[in-house]
Structures are given as structure tokens and as C-alpha cells.
Amino acid sequence: MKPIYILNGPNLNRLGKREPAIYGTTTLAEVEQICRAASGDRPIEFRQTNSEETLINWVHEAIDEGAGIIINPAAFTFTSLALLDALKMFDGPVIEFHISNIHKREPIYHRSYVSMRADAVMAGLGAEGYGTAVAAMLKMLVQRG
Ligand code: CA2
Numbered sequence: 234m235k236p237i238y239i240l241n242g243p244n245l246n247r248l249g250k251r252e253p254a255i256y257g258t259t260t261l262a263e264v265e266q267i268c269r270a271a272s273g274d275r276p277i278e279f280r281q282t283n284s285e286e287t288l289i290n291w292v293h294e295a296i297d298e299g300a301g302i303i304i305n306p307a308a309f310t311f312t313s314l315a316l317l318d319a320l321k322m323f324d325g326p327v328i329e330f331h332i333s334n335i336h337k338r339e340p341i342y343h344r345s346y347v348s349m350r351a352d353a354v355m356a357g358l359g360a361e362g363y364g365t366a367v368a369a370m371l372k373m374l375v376q377r378g
Contacts, residue, residue: 234275235300237370239268239363240291241281242307248332248360255333259360267360271367275300275374285309285316292319301326301370303363310335310345320350326373330366331356 241261249260259267265279278299282288288309295302302323309316310329320327327350334357335342348354352373355366 235298236276236278237272237367237374238291238295238299238302238304239265239277239279239367240288240295240302240304240306241279242288242305242309243283245305245307246281246283257332257360264360264363267364268367271364272371275371277367285313289315289319292316292323295325296323299323299325300374301328303328303330303366303370304347305330305332306347310347311341312346314346317346317350320347326352326370326377328352328366328370328373329354330363332360332362333357 246261248256248264249258261281268277268279280291288306292302302320302325304327306313306316329345329347329351336356353369355362358365
């Protein structure tokens with residue numbers, strides 16, 4: 234069974250350690266456990282990088298090896314046409330995920346390139362929302378057959 238790729242972009246390795254009012258106190262290691270608990274039999278590839286190149290290479294890997302992609306691209310959401318182009322090459326379902334509600338924040342956080350490819354966009358559910366994203370992805374994969 235092909236895995237769900239859960240890809241996290243820059244600075245998310247610091248989750249739970251800074252700005253708890255916006256991002257909460259859950260660490261990225263705890264987020265991974267939440268995702269593993271939600272994914273059941275479906276394997277996951279849970280990763281984080283601060284590098285745009287690495288993130289794009291992981292999307293390329295998912296094109297060959299992955300069933301679906303859940304991606305929190307962090308700041309690359311708003312800057313990376315290269316990431317959008319890579320995601321457009323992926324045939325399976327894509328969920329764009331943000332811990333905070335980016336639309337409640339400053340205007341620079343309102344225009345997402347990744348949303349132009351995402352099948353669903355989730356924002357503002359906190360770190361626990363990753364589990365909801367995994368459940369939604371499992372449903373999307375069943376629906377696609
Ligand atoms: O809410 C999200 O998940 C974000 O994708 C997080 C990004 C931010 O650039 C997006 O606008 C929304 C990264 C925020 C900076 O990283 C931190 C990580 C942990 C603690 C504080 C900041």
C-alpha cells in the first residue's frame with residue numbers, strides 16, 4: 234500500500250517551542266504521533282525540512298511512491314511557484330494544511346500558491362488538526378478507489 238506523504242516546511246521543527254498563542258504547545262514529534270494514530274493501516278512518510286529544494290524533491294518522490302500528499306508548506310505557501318509546479322505533477326489528492334488560520338492574519342499570508350493545486354485547504358484547527366487531515370485524506374483515497 235502506497236504511503237501518505239505528510240510534508241512540513243520551514244521552521245515547523247520549532248513547533249511547540251515558540252509563539253504558543255498562534256501555534257500551540259504541541260511539538261512536531263507529537264504531531265507525527267497524532268498522524269500515525271490517525272492513519273491506521275495506511276503507512277505515512279512524515280517529514281520536515283527548512284529547504285525549498287528538499288521539499289520539492291520529496292514531492293517528486295511522492296509522484297512515484299505516494300498515494301496522497303498532506304503539505305504544510307509554511308512560508309513557501311506564499312512564495313514558491315516551483316513548489317506549485319511540482320504539486321501539479323502529482324496525480325493523487327493534495328491537502329494543504331495550516332495550523333493557524335492564515336486568513337485571520339496579515340494580508341501577506343492570504344495568497345497561497347499551493348491552494349491553486351490543493352484539493353482541500355485546512356487552516357486554523359491547531360496542531361491536532363493534522364489528525365483530521367489524515368482522516369480526510371483516507372476518505373479521499375477510498376473515494377478515488
Ligand atoms: O499555520 C501554519 O501552519 C503556517 O503554515 C506556519 C508557517 C507560517 O509561515 C504560515 O503562515 C502558517 C510557519 C510559522 C513559523 O514557524 C514557527 C514554528 C513554530 C513556532 C513558531 C513559528
